């Protein structure tokens with residue numbers, strides 16, 4: 057999976073299947089469920105690591121009509137609903153909104169990944185999270201049926217999505233409706249530029265990573281703890297704790313998943329020994 061993930065590392069999946077319509081996706085998911093084959097969606101692979109021993113199932117990529125973007129007319133309260141296919145790049149949604157003078161998703165600028173990935177991970181930055189802008193999502197369940205879920209039935213927490221009415225395991229998000237507001241195009245562009253500049257100043261450049269590797273523990277920052285444990289620049293093979301931002305594990309070239317997971321465990325152990333805090337990875341390590 058090195059070719060398909062931003063960490064540029066990882067073992068093999070049994071299969072990688074592209075679907076181009078919701079009907080194709082439903083048929084595939086239903087069949088996989090009947091066969092007892094595990095599956096998962098691969099978005100843009102910016103928060104995923106497949107261990108060296110591989111993922112014993114199917115990774116599904118959402119293409120074609122599941123990458124579309126449309127806009128519903130302005131509602132009475134002046135807001136606009138943008139429906140984005142889960143396979144669409146979140147950056148395309150942000151640029152589209154900017155070009156059309158629609159404000160609300162600027163905080164997501166510079167976060168790589170798909171719409172489905174942003175919703176699943178409740179991606180966020182600068183004090184905002186994806187969940188706060190959602191009106192509803194549409195999913196395909198394990199039996200291949202479409203399920204419409206209003207945002208009020210979803211539970212959004214730090215980098216996590218849950219559903220009040222069931223288990224999300226095996227569910228595939230196919231689209232998300234975002235509520236945005238008309239705003240001046242120029243001020244939206246300026247906000248985006250500001251966020252991008254702050255991002256550039258804080259994050260390592262030109263190296264493969266999955267962004268922040270660990271979740272921040274309550275009331276603290278994973279980067280601060282890793283830095284204070286003296287781990288900036290610590291290396292196992294091609295995997296390194298970034299000297300620029302301690303919560304980034306970077307692939308300096310040719311790192312294997314074994315090296316990245318090995319480094320993750322060293323960081324967890326050292327931070328635990330020093331501060332009694334067990335860091336949890338934000339990166340999804342696909343175990344099957």
Ligand SMILES: Cc1cc2nc3c(=O)[nH]c(=O)nc-3n(C[C@H](O)[C@H](O)[C@H](O)COP(=O)(O)OP(=O)(O)OC[C@H]3O[C@@H](n4cnc5c(N)ncnc54)[C@H](O)[C@@H]3O)c2cc1C
Pocket residue numbers: 062096097098099100101102103104118142143166167168169170171172173174175176177178179180181215227228229230265266267268340
């Ligand atoms: C340089 C860099 C900076 C980053 N900065 C941030 C940041 O500021 N804030 C932040 O929150 N994250 C950040 N990230 C992490 C990452 O970009 C986000 O989590 C992103 O939303 C993941 O989207 P993806 O499409 O790449 O998902 P993937 O990595 O492909 O998948 C992540 C998880 O979502 C699931 N998933 C994806 N799509 C679907 C779907 N349609 N239905 C069901 N499940 C799905 C996958 O199965 C997997 O469990 C950063 C990453 C990088 C590389």
